[in-house]
Structures are given as structure tokens and as C-alpha cells.
Amino acid sequence: MPKTCFILNPTAGPSQRHDMPALIAQHFGTREPNYEIRLTEHAGHAVALAKMAAAEGFQVVAAIGGDGTVNEVGRGLLGTAAALGIVPQGSGNGLARHLKVPLKLPAALQRLATPDFSRMDVGVINGHPFFCTAGLGFDAHVSQHFAQAGSRGLSTYLRVTLREYRNYRAVPIRADLDGHVEETDCYVLAFANASQYGNNAYIAPLADLRDGLLDVCLIDALPVGRALKVSLGMVLGNLPQSKAAEYFRVPRARVTAQDPIGFHVDGDYLGHTTEFEIDLMPLALHVAV
Numbered sequence: 509m510p511k512t513c514f515i516l517n518p519t520a521g522p523s524q525r526h527d528m529p530a531l532i533a534q535h536f537g538t539r540e541p542n543y544e545i546r547l548t549e550h551a552g553h554a555v556a557l558a559k560m561a562a563a564e565g566f567q568v569v570a571a572i573g574g575d576g577t578v579n580e581v582g583r584g585l586l587g588t589a590a591a592l593g594i595v596p597q598g599s600g601n602g603l604a605r606h607l608k609v610p611l612k613l614p615a616a617l618q619r620l621a622t623p624d625f626s627r628m629d630v631g632v633i634n635g636h637p638f639f640c641t642a643g644l645g646f647d648a649h650v651s652q653h654f655a656q657a658g659s660r661g662l663s664t665y666l667r668v669t670l671r672e673y674r675n676y677r678a679v680p681i682r683a684d685l686d687g688h689v690e691e692t693d694c695y696v697l698a699f700a701n702a703s704q705y706g707n708n709a710y711i712a713p714l715a716d717l718r719d720g721l722l723d724v725c726l727i728d729a730l731p732v733g734r735a736l737k738v739s740l741g742m743v744l745g746n747l748p749q750s751k752a753a754e755y756f757r758v759p760r761a762r763v764t765a766q767d768p769i770g771f772h773v774d775g776d777y778l779g780h781t782t783e784f785e786i787d788l789m790p791l792a793l794h795v796a797v
């Protein structure tokens with residue numbers, strides 16, 4: 509059993525109903541425990557907690573939360589020997605689902621007690637690492653408004669998406685996708701390291717965490733008919749075959765937008781800007797799943 513530090517985001521997910529310390533003790537033992545549990549006190553705190561845990565010699569630092577918590581813990585672990593573990597407790601759990609981490613609690617902890625160690629690629633957009641997906645356009649716009657919605661969960665997410673669909677307009681961009689140039693309108697330009705946004709919404713079903721490449725999904729416009737095709741394609745995992753989106757596979761990209769455009773990192777809205785540099789760090793993160 510690897511020496512494990514659990515980093516728990518008490519605000520993640522629709523609700524917290526579990527006695528996490530008791531459950532962890534059941535799986536990791538109470539006699540001479542080989543683990544610690546540390547709680548985040550504010551957004552961003554998990555980065556420092558993870559860095560500290562790695563410096564203290566924990567072999568696994570496990571994020572208990574959703575993709576935002578996973579992103580913070582992962583960032584703290586970059587350049588260290590410690591591996592990222594995940595106990596999925598978020599709303600979407602995109603990276604956990606991609607890595608086939610059990611979503612039910614006892615099973616997730618049981619798996620983490622004897623994990624397999626490997627490495628995964630890490631994406632970077634304008635200096636911000638991402639592990640699952642980053643994107644420009646409507647997905648970022650929804651993240652921005654979801655964060656202000658006052659409640660979380662899938663139903664709030666769908667409500668915000670439908671409401672904002674009526675307001676959102678595409679922005680013209682120039683995208684240099686590792687030498688291939690697209691001058692186009694951008695409704696969504698997603699950079700996928702993992703296959704899905706979370707909740708099994710597959711934006712890039714063929715994305716591979718270990719191929720040294722990002723799957724790029726471009727949607728230039730989203731009239732109603734196409735929106736239905738895209739939604740269905742994401743749910744069924746066959747968006748590339750539906751021809752409702754264009755796909756590219758690149759290790760880096762550079763995007764210039766005519767007007768400031770919103771971007772997100774692993775589902776968290778980070779702001780609006782006109783210049784984007786996207787890169788990939790191959791196999792830069794150890795994972796324990």
C-alpha cells in the first residue's frame with residue numbers, strides 16, 4: 509500500500525454525504541496508518557497542499573473532488589515523483605471517468621489502496637496546465653455562467669447551457685494547428701487531452717492520454733439542427749463520425765481571436781483574451797489508478 513496523502517475539497521460535487529475519514533480508515537487501515545487526510549480551505553489551496561505532500565515523500569497524492577480539484581493537485585505534483593490518485597467526488601469527474609477510476613466510493617478507495625502506476629500527458633494553455641480538456645468559446649462561456657449559477661450539478665449545467673445558447677455568438681479566429689492554418693469562426697475550439705468533459709460527454713472520444721498529442725475539436729457554428737447533432741454525438745461518443753465538428757491531432761497550437769474570447773481549463777473559466785498558446789508536456793505526470 510503506497511504512502512498516500514488525501515486532499516479533500518469539502519465543496520466539490522452536488523453534496524457530501526460520506527464519512528470520508530471512516531471510509532478511508534476501512535481501506536487503508538487504522539493501525540500505524542500509512543496515510544493522511546488534508547482539507548482544502550479555499551480555491552487554489554490544493555496546489556500548495558499537493559506540492560507539500562510530494563516534498564514530504566508521499567508516493568500518492570489523491571484528489572477527493574472533481575476535475576477542478578484534480579487540476580489543482582495535478583499542478584502541485586508536476587515535476588515531482590509523487591503520483592496523482594483520484595477519488596471521484598465531483599459533478600462531472602471527466603478525468604476519473606477517462607481513466608476508468610470506479611465512481612462509487614468504496615470501490616475507488618479499494619482501487620487506490622493497490623494502484624497501478626503510469627504516466628500521462630499534460631496540456632498547457634497560456635501557461636495553465638490542464639489534464640482533461642481546455643477550450644475557447646461556448647464551453648468556456650458556459651463554465652463562466654455555471655460558476656455564477658449559485659448551485660452545481662448536471663441539471664444546473666444543462667439549464668445554464670440552454671439559456672446561454674440563445675445569447676452566444678461565434679468569434680472569428682486564426683488557428684495555427686502545428687502548421688495547418690484555419691481561418692474560421694469559432695463557436696467552440698476544444699483541446700482534449702482526455703476524451704470527455706465529464707458526465708460521459710465525449711468531446712473527443714478518440715483522445716489518448718499517452719500519445720503526446722491533443723485532439724482538437726472545432727465547431728465553427730451551432731444552428732439548432734447541428735446543436736442537436738453535436739449533443740447526441742457527445743452522448744453517444746460518435747461526434748467525429750457525425751461530421752458536425754472538425755478534428756485535428758496536434759502537439760501544439762496558436763490561436764488569435766478577432767475579439768476577446770473566453771477560455772476554460774478543466775471546466776474552470778479563466779478569463780477572456782485574444783491570444784492563445786497551447787502546448788503539451790508528454791508523460792509529465794505520474795498517475796496512480
Ligand SMILES: Nc1ncnc2c1ncn2[C@@H]1O[C@H](COP(=O)(O)OP(=O)(O)OP(=O)(O)O)[C@@H](O)[C@H]1O
Pocket residue numbers: 517518519520521522548549550551552553573574575576577578580597598599600601602660706774775776
Ligand atoms: N475549501 C474550498 N472552498 C471553496 N472552494 C474550493 C475549496 N477547495 C476547492 N475549491 C474549489 O472548488 C471548485 C470546484 O471543485 P471541483 O471542480 O473539484 O468540483 P466540481 O466542480 O463539483 O466537479 P467537476 O469539476 O468534476 O464537475 C474548484 O475549482 C476548487 O478550486
